[in-house]
Each structure stands twice: as C-alpha cells, then as structure tokens.
Amino acid sequence: MLNGLNTFQIVVGGVVAAFVLLLVLGSIRNLISKRDGVIWSFVGLATLIAILQPGITTKAASALGIGRGADLVFYIAILLMFLGFWMTYMRLRHLRKEMTSLVRHIAILQAEEGVGKGQNVETSKRQNVEN
Amino acid sequence: MNQLDANEDISLAALPADVKARTFVVIPAYNEGPALAKVVAEVRQHFDHVVVVDDGSRDNTHAVAQDCARYVLKHLINRGQGAAIQTGIEFALIRGADFVVTFDADGQHRVEDIPALLAPILNGDAEIALGSRFLGSATDLPATRRLVLKAGVWFTRIFNGVRLTDAHNGLRAFSRKAAQRIHIRQDRMAHASEIIDLIRETELPFVEVPVTIRYTEYSLAKGQSARGALRIAFHYLVGKMVD
Incomplete structure (x- = not known):
C-alpha cells in the first residue's frame, strides 16, 4: 500500500497523521477544548490529503483563480498562522483576567487598616480587615 | 450632559463632615514612592478614608x-492602573462607602477639586462626575501632551460616541450606585475609555467638572507619550471587540 508513496509523503504524512490522532485523543479526554480539537483536526486532515494527493492543491488553486497549488498552500498557511496567534492571544488575555481576579481577591483579603498617620489603635503591622 | 458652573463656590470647608466621612478616596500607586506621602497627607487632611x-x-x-x-491594599503582581482602581473601588464598597473618588498618586490632582466633583452627586444631578482639565486649567501642560490628550478626546468622540472635553482624567467621583455598576475590565490604561463606555451603557447621569491639573516634571514623566497612547488605543479596541 505504501509502494506508491515517496519518502517525503511517508515521513511528513506520518507526522501529520500522528498529530491528528493526538488532537482527537486530546479532545476526547478533554485535554484540549473541543473547538480547538475540531479546528486543528480539520487542518491536519486537509494537510494529510494535500500530502498524499499533491495534485489536488493545483486543482483547488486553479478553481480559486490562484496560479499554483504551492501558492494556495502558502496563503492558507499564513492565514492559519494568524488564527493561531489570535487564539493564543485570546488565551493570554483570559489568563491575565483570571490573574487579576486572584490578585484583587488577595489584596482585599489582606487589606491593612489604620497603619497610617499614627492614628491607629492596633500596634500590629499587618492587621487584616474583616469584610 | 450638563456642565457645572465653574464659578460655583464649593470649598472643602463647606463640604459637610458626614459627606467627608462617607467618601473613600482611591489612589492607585505603581512605583510612586517619591510623590505618594505628600499626596496622601494632603488628601487625609480632609478625607480620612x-x-x-x-x-x-x-x-x-x-x-x-x-x-x-488609612487603608493599604497590595497587588502581589502588577496588574495595571485600571485593575488597581477597580480593586480600590470594590474595597471601598465593602467598607460601606457612599461616595468613591479616584485620585492620582503622582501629585497632579488637587484635593481642593474634590468638593466640586461631589457636589453634583450630592444634589442629585449626576451619579458620576469626571474631572476635566480643559474646562478648568492645566498648569504647565506642554504642547505635545496637550496634543495627545486632545487626540484622546477625539478618539472617545468617535469610538465611544460621547462628547467630553477631557476623556482621560484620573480624577473622578462616583456615587455608591455608580461604583457598584461600573466594573472596570481593562486592567491597564485603556480603563479611562472603558469607563466612558460603561457610563454610556449603564446610562448613569454624569457631569464634567473643571479641575486643575498640576504638571510637574515628575507627573509628566509618569504620563503617556504618543506611542503609549497608541498602545492604549489598541488594548481598548481589542477589548471592545472580544469582551
């Protein structure tokens, strides 16, 4: 079955297939979000098809009015890169917000009261404010 | 939007003591060691909280x-001015504040301007009062900084749809009700534009009040450059799109 494939197809195709498998397993076990799993599995499968059937990219390209198959692959790669950056950026934003909530919560819990202006009643340096 | 008469006489002495006692002044401070003590001492002569x-x-x-x-809260990790203000406001609300004033730590604001901000809230004209240096006066404001701030005003006009004379002034006063409804999510400097958005969304009545900003070498170094302003605009627009 592998007779018709060249070395490139076997090596890179194998890596991409393994990647898709990891994504599917990851989504099933909730290691990654379902949405991410689906999106990147499709990308992986499309890549796999393009590797095993190189002619298909040229057909798709000419159907879209783009000259060569390689150009189409290049454009798609750039778009996917931006998608990847954007998703990472959004994740980062989310993490920052969570961190802020945590930092805020601790700040309010550990608020110090009455240490200023010598008007404090308590002498303890870190007197926690009861909510 | 109605603007308070600049000549209206509201002095610190005329402000009732019980109002002062129910007012919490929130001062966000990031590396403000050199200026903070004087600022806090000035404010505490009139407002204990x-x-x-x-x-x-x-x-x-x-x-x-x-x-x-009077109260010291510490962010264990730097989260930005917007986050610090929100933390201070939440704390003030927990402690029963009826009025919350936000005040910069770098010495550019004057405690004498606070009564004018509280007045419209006290007499029921507004829930939020925003300080404006362009209605009032800004001493020693360099031309480039004026340009950046004016650009900010236009930015606000275009993206927030609110006409203000000064959109990026840290001196503000909120009623308890307003403080409860305004939740700042822009952790960094874009909170100023975000607050304007929140005011519009919540439809809380607001006024702009003339205030005097004292520009010193120290406060200018702490302020925003044109490049910083562009970064803030980016954060604001991304936040508007995805939040």
Whole structure:
C-alpha cells in the first residue's frame, strides 16, 4: 500500500497523521477544548490529503483563480498562522483576567487598616480587615 | 450632559463632615514612592478614608503607604492602573462607602477639586462626575501632551460616541450606585475609555467638572507619550471587540 508513496509523503504524512490522532485523543479526554480539537483536526486532515494527493492543491488553486497549488498552500498557511496567534492571544488575555481576579481577591483579603498617620489603635503591622 | 458652573463656590470647608466621612478616596500607586506621602497627607487632611492600592510596586511605595494611608491594599503582581482602581473601588464598597473618588498618586490632582466633583452627586444631578482639565486649567501642560490628550478626546468622540472635553482624567467621583455598576475590565490604561463606555451603557447621569491639573516634571514623566497612547488605543479596541 505504501509502494506508491515517496519518502517525503511517508515521513511528513506520518507526522501529520500522528498529530491528528493526538488532537482527537486530546479532545476526547478533554485535554484540549473541543473547538480547538475540531479546528486543528480539520487542518491536519486537509494537510494529510494535500500530502498524499499533491495534485489536488493545483486543482483547488486553479478553481480559486490562484496560479499554483504551492501558492494556495502558502496563503492558507499564513492565514492559519494568524488564527493561531489570535487564539493564543485570546488565551493570554483570559489568563491575565483570571490573574487579576486572584490578585484583587488577595489584596482585599489582606487589606491593612489604620497603619497610617499614627492614628491607629492596633500596634500590629499587618492587621487584616474583616469584610 | 450638563456642565457645572465653574464659578460655583464649593470649598472643602463647606463640604459637610458626614459627606467627608462617607467618601473613600482611591489612589492607585505603581512605583510612586517619591510623590505618594505628600499626596496622601494632603488628601487625609480632609478625607480620612484614603485607600492606597499598591499595584505591585518595586520601590518603597508599600512602606510609604503604610506610613500615611488609612487603608493599604497590595497587588502581589502588577496588574495595571485600571485593575488597581477597580480593586480600590470594590474595597471601598465593602467598607460601606457612599461616595468613591479616584485620585492620582503622582501629585497632579488637587484635593481642593474634590468638593466640586461631589457636589453634583450630592444634589442629585449626576451619579458620576469626571474631572476635566480643559474646562478648568492645566498648569504647565506642554504642547505635545496637550496634543495627545486632545487626540484622546477625539478618539472617545468617535469610538465611544460621547462628547467630553477631557476623556482621560484620573480624577473622578462616583456615587455608591455608580461604583457598584461600573466594573472596570481593562486592567491597564485603556480603563479611562472603558469607563466612558460603561457610563454610556449603564446610562448613569454624569457631569464634567473643571479641575486643575498640576504638571510637574515628575507627573509628566509618569504620563503617556504618543506611542503609549497608541498602545492604549489598541488594548481598548481589542477589548471592545472580544469582551
């Protein structure tokens, strides 16, 4: 079955297939979000098809009015890169917000009261404010 | 939007003591060690409930705040001015504040301007009062900084759809009701534009009040350059799109 494939197809195709498998397993076990799993599995499968059937990219390209198959692959790669950056950026934003909530919560819990202006009643340096 | 008469005489002495006692002044501070003590001392002559939020400073801001402020809150990790203000407001609300004033730590604001901000809230004209340096006066404001601030005003006009004379002034007053409804999600500097958005969304009545900004070498160094302003605009627009 592998007779018709060249070395490139076997090596890179194998890596991409393994990647898709990891994504599917990851989504099933909730290691990654379902949405991410689906999106990147499709990308992986499309890549796999393009590797095993190189002619298909040229057909798709000419159907879209783009000259060569390689150009189409290049454009798609750039778009996917931006998608990847954007998703990472959004994740980062989310993490920052969570961190802020945590930092805020601790700040309010550990608020110090009455240490200023010598008007404090308590002498303890870190007197926690009861909510 | 109605603007308070600039000549209306509201002095600190005329402000009722019980109003002062129910007012919490929130001062966000990030590496403000050199200026903070004087600022807090000035404010505390009139308002006892001074809340300093040390936003993860690396200098002696926390120690200085402990020496002079009534309440000291510490962000263990720097989260930005918007986050620090929100923390201070939440704390003030927990402690039963009826009025919350936000005040900069770098010495550019005057405690004398606070009564004028509280007045429209007290007499029921507004829930939020925003300080405006262009209605009032800004002493020693360099031309480039004026340009950046005016650009900010236009930015606000275009993207927030609110006409203000000064969109990026840290001196503001909120009624308890307004403070409860305004939740700042822009952790960094874009909170100023975000607050304007929140005012519009919540439809809380607001006024702009003339205030005097004292520009010093110190406060200017702490302010925003044109490049910083562009970064803030980016954060604001991304936040508007995805939040």
